[in-house]
Amino acid sequence: MNTVLRTIAASVTVACSAAYAQTPVAPVFAGANLSPAGVRSMAANCAACHGTNGASAGGAIAGLAGMNKEYLANQLKLFKEGKREATVMQQLARGYSEAEINALAEYFSVQKK
Numbered sequence: 001m002n003t004v005l006r007t008i009a010a011s012v013t014v015a016c017s018a019a020y021a022q023t024p025v026a027p028v029f030a031g032a033n034l035s036p037a038g039v040r041s042m043a044a045n046c047a048a049c050h051g052t053n054g055a056s057a058g059g060a061i062a063g064l065a066g067m068n069k070e071y072l073a074n075q076l077k078l079f080k081e082g083k084r085e086a087t088v089m090q091q092l093a094r095g096y097s098e099a100e101i102n103a104l105a106e107y108f109s110v111q112k113k
């Protein structure tokens with residue numbers, strides 16, 4: 001590369017990065033991953049409180065494994081809409097779309113207790 005080209009290339013790079021730096025960067029959230037692996041990893045977010053794969057260790061918090069699918073989905077929607085009283089589940093349920101809620105309900109309904 002000759003000097004002129006190198007200078008042009010350098011100034012283009014500077015101009016581009018300056019323009020880029022001024023562009024507000026919108027946060028990019030991953031879309032729903034409703035593949036089996038995606039749902040499994042979503043369900044792992046529930047394990048700390050509801051047990052691995054929803055099989056409760058018998059603590060104060062209900063296990064989710066083997067619960068009726070419609071019941072599970074409905075409870076999550078009620079939490080999300082603030083219609084069922086809760087300590088933590090209203091906050092948590094807000095993070096999931098309806099499609100994700102349905103996928104979680106399906107997942108836990110077929111897990112062994």
Ligand code: HEC
Pocket residue numbers: 042043045046047048049050061062064072075076085086087088089090092104
């Ligand atoms: C920080 C602990 C915590 C996590 C994490 C958590 N839950 Fe809960 N869950 C609770 C508690 C506590 C309750 C009882 C309601 C309340 O007080 O929020 C509950 C209640 C529920 C119920 C109602 C059960 C019933 O018998 O009616 C469902 C369904 C549920 N959770 C699903 C989930 C799912 C699905 C996830 C993962 C996306 C999840 N929870 C993650 C603590 C948790």
